[in-house]
Amino acid sequence: MTTSTGANPYQITVGSVTRQLRLVPVGQMGFVPLIEFIGDSELTKAAAQALVPLIPEGTEALLTVVTNALPLTHELSDLSGLPYQVARKKRRTYMQNPLIQEMPGLTLGVSETLWLDGPHAERLSGKKVVIVQDVIATGSMAMALARLTERAGGTVHGYLAAFKQGENTLPMQYLQELPKWVQS
Numbered sequence: 001m002t003t004s005t006g007a008n009p010y011q012i013t014v015g016s017v018t019r020q021l022r023l024v025p026v027g028q029m030g031f032v033p034l035i036e037f038i039g040d041s042e043l044t045k046a047a048a049q050a051l052v053p054l055i056p057e058g059t060e061a062l063l064t065v066v067t068n069a070l071p072l073t074h075e076l077s078d079l080s081g082l083p084y085q086v087a088r089k090k091r092r093t094y095m096q097n098p099l100i101q102e103m104p105g106l107t108l109g110v111s112e113t114l115w116l117d118g119p120h121a122e123r124l125s126g127k128k129v130v131i132v133q134d135v136i137a138t139g140s141m142a143m144a145l146a147r148l149t150e151r152a153g154g155t156v157h158g159y160l161a162a163f164k165q166g167e168n169t170l171p172m173q174y175l176q177e178l179p180k181w182v183q184s
């Protein structure tokens with residue numbers, strides 16, 4: 001890890017799309033470049049196109065979580081023809097027998113509970129499922145999604161992320177690594 005105050009933007013290029021990312025604080029003393037797929041269809045499309053070849057052979061369904069990874073997963077579904085399901089971070093009144101999964105650890109400083117509507121969980125049953133995320137950092141969100149997949153009766157067939165940040169032990173496929181700066 002490098003030390004920096006995080007004052008300057010961080011540049012990424014995906015396919016033919018280049019973006020200057022804002023550096024945002026995480027926790028007490030760190031900064032990360034903020035990936036925003038929401039509101040950026042150009043970057044989302046470029047990332048999805050680059051991810052399609054990384055979808056493992058035999059994948060039958062995709063699973064993601066609101067919010068930022070949703071447009072990416074939608075685009076990936078559109079390009080690959082694979083169906084996708086979406087875990088929510090709040091209970092919705094219309095949910096029927098949702099699977100509720102606590103997520104240990106923090107994403108950008110926030111702890112989460114995931115909700116997968118019962119009928120959506122049923123669509124993962126017996127399926128080879130790939131977990132899709134915008135950024136995989138600690139892996140705790142990916143592991144919560146994996147647990148949801150198993151509880152729904154599916155099997156985890158792989159982990160796909162546009163960006164990897166820091167170290168985790170998951171057998172994941174990703175496009176690029178993102179730095180994290182820690183203030184000393």
Ligand SMILES: Nc1ncnc2[nH]cnc12
Nearest residue numbers: 032033034035108135137
């Ligand atoms: N760098 C990042 N940008 C957006 N969402 C994130 N979640 C975890 N790390 C992130």
